[in-house]
Amino acid sequence: MKTGLLKIILVYALLCFIWGSTWLAIRFGLESLTPFFSAGIRFILASIFIFILIKIKNITIQRDPVAIRLYLLMGFFSFVIPFGLVYWAEQFVPSGMASVLFAVYPFFVAIFSFIRIPSEEIGIYKILGTVTGFIGIVIIFSDSFSGNLSGYILGMFACVLSGIIQAWIAVSVKKFGNHLNPLSMNLFPMIIGGVFLLGIGYLTENLSKIRIDENAVLSVLYLAFFGSVVTFTSFYWLLKKINVIILSFLTFITPIVALILGYFIFNESLSLKHFIGSALVLTGIFGANLGNLFKSRKKEVLNVK
Numbered sequence: 243m244k245t246g247l248l249k250i251i252l253v254y255a256l257l258c259f260i261w262g263s264t265w266l267a268i269r270f271g272l273e274s275l276t277p278f279f280s281a282g283i284r285f286i287l288a289s290i291f292i293f294i295l296i297k298i299k300n301i302t303i304q305r306d307p308v309a310i311r312l313y314l315l316m317g318f319f320s321f322v323i324p325f326g327l328v329y330w331a332e333q334f335v336p337s338g339m340a341s342v343l344f345a346v347y348p349f350f351v352a353i354f355s356f357i358r359i360p361s362e363e364i365g366i367y368k369i370l371g372t373v374t375g376f377i378g379i380v381i382i383f384s385d386s387f388s389g390n391l392s393g394y395i396l397g398m399f400a401c402v403l404s405g406i407i408q409a410w411i412a413v414s415v416k417k418f419g420n421h422l423n424p425l426s427m428n429l430f431p432m433i434i435g436g437v438f439l440l441g442i443g444y445l446t447e448n449l450s451k452i453r454i455d456e457n458a459v460l461s462v463l464y465l466a467f468f469g470s471v472v473t474f475t476s477f478y479w480l481l482k483k484i485n486v487i488i489l490s491f492l493t494f495i496t497p498i499v500a501l502i503l504g505y506f507i508f509n510e511s512l513s514l515k516h517f518i519g520s521a522l523v524l525t526g527i528f529g530a531n532l533g534n535l536f537k538s539r540k541k542e543v544l545n546v547k
Contacts, residue, residue, distance in 0.1 A: 250483055253476050257492055262499020264469040266507060271461030274454070276447040277329040282440030283462050285321060288470035289432040295471070296425050303426045312419050313430040319411040321435025326442060327404040334397035341497045343401035345379045348372045348490040350409035355486055359417050368487050371530025375494040378522030381515050382497065409490070415478065416486045424478040432470065488530060494523045 271280050296303065332340055349372060355362040419427060443449070452458075480489055498520045504510040 250480065253480055254484075254489075254492075257473055257476050257480070258495045258499055260468050260473050261492060262496040263503055264465060264473075265496075265500040266503055267461050267464045267469060270457050271465065274458035275452055275462070276443055276449065277332070278326070278439050278443030278447055279449060279452060280443075280458075280462065280465075281325050281329055282436050282438075282443055284465045284470060285432045285436035285439065287436075287462060287466035289429055289436060291467055291471045292425055292429045292432065292475075296429065299425070301423050301425055303429065304422055306421075308418055309422055312415060312422065312427070314434070315414060316411060316427070316431035317434025318438075319407050320431055322438040324404040324408050325435065325439065327400040327407075331397040331400035331404075335394050335401060339383060339394065339398070340401045342379050342383045343398055344405045345376055345493050346402055347405040347409050347493045348375070348487060350406045351412060351490040352487050354410055354413040355416075358413055359486070362416070362486055364487065367532045368485075368530045371491075371526040371528075371532075372487070373526070374529060375491060375523045375526030378519040378524075378526060379494055379497060380519075381522065382501070382519030384515060405493075412481065412486060412490065416481050419478070420482055422478075424475045424482075427478050428471070428474050432474075491527050491530065494527065498523060 268280070275283075295301075328340065328344070335343070352364055352368065352372060356364055415427075477489070477492075501510075501512065501516055501520075505512050
């Protein structure tokens, strides 16, 4: 296996694990902190970590018009609005249902890629893989859709809208952000996200409920460095290396990681439907990559001949 491909696989796996674990870290943190305040502190602290790394690595922060436009778009459409929608929605919508609804993300990545980046191949394998993976997520969290859904309508809409917005900005960065360093790409957007989310928290939340204890400190530190600096920097690095639709399948894998961690850390039960759904997700991801595997194999055969 080539070194470059191995690095991509390892970074992809690292992203799956860390983003899958952030659900537990948020759960710990919200025992002591309010949602918007927690998210705002997370991104402010993450931006400080990024600034330190930029100085240590002597990275130039791009200030061309395209870069500035992307910083502003990412600040609001990667952090402020999507995270605000999800944090607000989870007051009303069960987390399992939120995972299913946000899983529209790969579908809209495919749609926006088809419209805006014709060179990004979609093909039948990626379409079938996306549908199969989505069915797996629905099976895993099917219990979340029992009962009266009428009280969840606005929250459900917020989760779907968050996924659509994130899909649009991911394709935008893929199209216009190839010249940006993954670290500098996140600095200003995270500052914007942190400031606005703190402002929303100040205006809408009861801050007297906040307790600065071990749960709060460890949760925010983990989410800031690993859940924000490492993940978003790795995500935008991968965005330059692989097909954006394949990258979007992270949305399918992270809930499975969260289930596994919940089993080991909180002794949460796993049922047959969890295994069936997870198998479908993994089948979908493998199926989506079949087209690339066949192309690679064909090139090898032609080169041999």
